[in-house]
Amino acid sequence: MTNFDALTPEALRARGSMKWNRRGPEVLPMWVAEMDYPLADPVAAAIDEVVARQGFGYAEVDDRVPRAFADFAARRLGMTVNPGWTTVVPHVLAGIEIAVEVFTPKDAGVVVTTPAYMHFLVIPGLTGREAVEVPLLETRGAASVDEQWHLDLEGIERAFANGARSLILCQPYNPVGKVFSREELAELARIVARYDGWVISDEIHAPLTLPAIRHLAYSEVDETAASHCVTITSASKSFSMPGLPCATVSLHTQAGHDRFVTNAHPDHLYGATTLGIEANVAAFTGGDEWLDGALAKIAQNVARTKAFVDAELPDVRYVPGDATYFAWLDLREAGLGDDPAAWVLDKGKLWMNPGGDFGANGKGFCRLNLATTSAILDDGLGRLKAALDAR
Ligand SMILES: Cc1ncc(COP(=O)(O)O)c(C=O)c1O
Structure with missing residues (x-):
């Protein structure tokens, strides 16, 4: 142990x-x-094995990470992932940037709720789009994180009415640590669907949901949410190996997946390494x-x-x-x-x-x-x- x-x-x-x-x-x-x-x-053993065979060439990306993640997600996250609709990318942030480009029209804004993992505020600008900040609502003095922080659904609706077409969600939420409830996310899904928008859901912290609390994937909220959701994750955070590039982008419909792979440039998708791939497979299967x-x-x-x-x-x-x-x-x-x-x-x-x-x-x-x-x-x-x- x-x-x-x-x-x-x-x-x-x-x-x-x-x-x-x-x-x-x-x-x-x-x-x-x-x-x-x-x-x-198990991760250390997988890395030793790559080192022993000097496996440092360009990685052949197959479906082992998507399958390992799908099994892990079913086992631990209460989440259905279709490995066939899952694409390997080098990093979660790279996946978010590609998803913003694919699922947000060029002249549309990207909603970022604050306080936000700082890079979320930067990524829309890297793609030539505006980050539209919508602060979380705070009930000051609340005893629990679930009571303290809420999505400002009216503010989000206003941002979409003013032209935003996607939102970067962090579920669970870095930095406040909240797992948003089904009710809150179902309302978000109704708003986003009204504007034919997308939710780019960064769920890298999902395996770090504390004992006795359950993660809720945005894609599991309801069919509406699943139809406009891109889930991006990696084992890198929960197994503390961010120096080993490998992450996944999962769509939850065939149409969503087709749109992603048709519009994402292969050069942007490429970059997961042999070490990152083996470490993710080992973590998801044996960790x-x-x-x-x-x-x-x-x-x-x-x-x-x-x-x-x-x-x-x-x-x-x-x-x-x-x-x-x-x-x-x-x-x-x-x-x-x-x-x-x-x-x-x-x-x-x-x-x-x-x-x-x-x-x-x-x-x-x-x-x-x-x-x-x-x-x-x-x-x-x-x-x-x-x-x-x-x-
Ligand atoms: C919410 C969130 N997303 C993404 C990342 C970084 O992921 P990656 O290194 O795969 O880009 C972090 C790192 O702390 C994070 O907290």
Whole structure:
């Protein structure tokens, strides 16, 4: 069994990733979405096998990843995926960019709800389209993430009425951690269908839905949703291997798939590597035990963080999410202005993502990465408290 407390900061720095090496060793990095855990054994074995056969040529992309993902989705995500309507791409963000181009007319806007995973705000512009920001509605002071954050369905309807023709959905939602309900998504589907639009659903965090909570794929909401949905995902986030390119784009009708493969340029689709493909197949087929262990560890860290914040940090609000390993910490009452992460980095040497990077309504928040060991988490929470005590 994997020991999710095994790795030290020294061992993590030695891995050479951006997360642990961009700043000096005095800074504790709890920012970018990467886990501080040993690689899942089946994934490590698959990579060893590629290395042993020196399999570093151009990858022959076949249907093994689509089939492995379809089995995983049925087993763990309550989601039907047709491998025949699933295309392999190098990265989730690449898949989103291609989907925006294929499913949004050139002069139409792309709705991005905020706070948003920052790249969503950039991608429409890369394709020459406008990102139309529609902030989530917030019930301030709500006790659960499901009560706190809602899609602004009227705002989304207005954006479509003004010419938007697609929406990038993040289900589960980075950064707030919500799994949107069937009712909320069914209403979204009715609006999008009214304008003959598309939902580009990034579900990379779906396997990270916490124990006792169920993911709901947008394509599973109802037939209307499925008919205009592009689902994009990868095992890269949930098995922490973003350096091994391989992701999938799934359509949920024959017509949708035909439109995608006819209009997506093959040069844009190509780029998944042999390592990425084998790692995704191994994770989707043999990774359940590791993933269950990681989720149990993350759930433990969520509870630990909630208890610490409530007991020690009266000016910070933390509403645990349904999914993802992020704590979306609300420091708006902490008297540190729009960018409390900068203060905490300076005074506490703890590096979190500044909430303002996720859009204007992220100002005053910090995103803390909880996919770490107990020792690193305790160090991080201690640094957060020290920084707040230094006000
Ligand atoms: C919602 C979301 N989508 C996509 C990505 C990145 O995926 P990829 O590296 O495959 O482009 C991330 C990474 O954190 C993410 O949080």
